[in-house]
Amino acid sequence: MSDPGERRTPTLTARGVSWGLALGLVLLALLVGIAWRTTSAAWFLLFPLLLVGVLFALGVGVLWGLRHF
C-alpha cells in the first residue's frame, strides 16, 4: 500500500495533451483574429498571454508526439 501522505507525480495523459492542443489552437485563432481584425491597439496587450499559451500548448503537444514524456 502506498503512503497516504506521499504526493503522486503528475503524469501527462493523451487526453490531457489533446485538451491542451485544442486550447492552444483556440488561443492561436484568437491571436490571429486580434491581429487581423482589431481596431483598438489595447487588444494587443493580450499578445504576451496568448503567445505564451500557444507556445506552451503546442510545445507540449509536439514533445508528446515525439514521445519525450
Place this chain on the structure above:
Amino acid sequence: MEQQIERSKVLVRWIVAVSLFAAVAYLKRQGQVGIPWSTILALSAVVAGLNVLYGRILRTGAPPWLKFVTTATDLALLSALVFFTGGAGSVFYFAYFIVLVSNSIRYGMAMALYVATIYNVTYVVVLLALPVGGDLTVEAVKILTFWGVALYAGYLAMRFQRQTRILESYEETIARLRAELAGPRPAK
C-alpha cells in the same frame, strides 16, 4: 557576473544614448522630426541621470532587481522617443531591437520574454496615445515580429549557455584529472 554585465550595459547605454541624441538632433535640424528641443534635452538628461545612478549602484554590487529595472527604463525611454518622433512611423522604432538583443544574449530566454512583454506593453501605450487609425494589422505584425525575434534570440542564448556549462564541466574534469596525475602515486 551580473555586476560585470550591467557595467557593460552602462557603457553601451552611453554609446547608444549619444548616437540617438546625434541622430535626433540631425533629423530635427533637417526638419524631419517635430520633437521640441526641450523634450530632446529632457530625455537625454533622464538617460544620463539614470545611467550615472546605475553606475553608482554597481560600484558596490548588482542587486538582483537591477537588470529588470534597467531594461524596463530603457524600453520606457525608448517608447517616449518613439512617441515624440511620430509613434508607429518613428524612425527610432528599430532601436527596440538593440535593447532586445543586448539583454537576450546576455541573460537568456527569461530575459527575452521579459523584454518582449515590456516592449509589448509600452508600444501599445504609444499606439493608444498616438492612434494610427483604421487597420492595425501592420502594427500587430510588428509586435509579433518582435516576439519572434525575442524567442529566437532567447533560444540561441539558451543553447549558448548550455554549451558554456558543458565546456566548464569539461575544463573541471581536465583540471581534476591533471591534479590526480600530478599527485603522489600509490607505491606498488
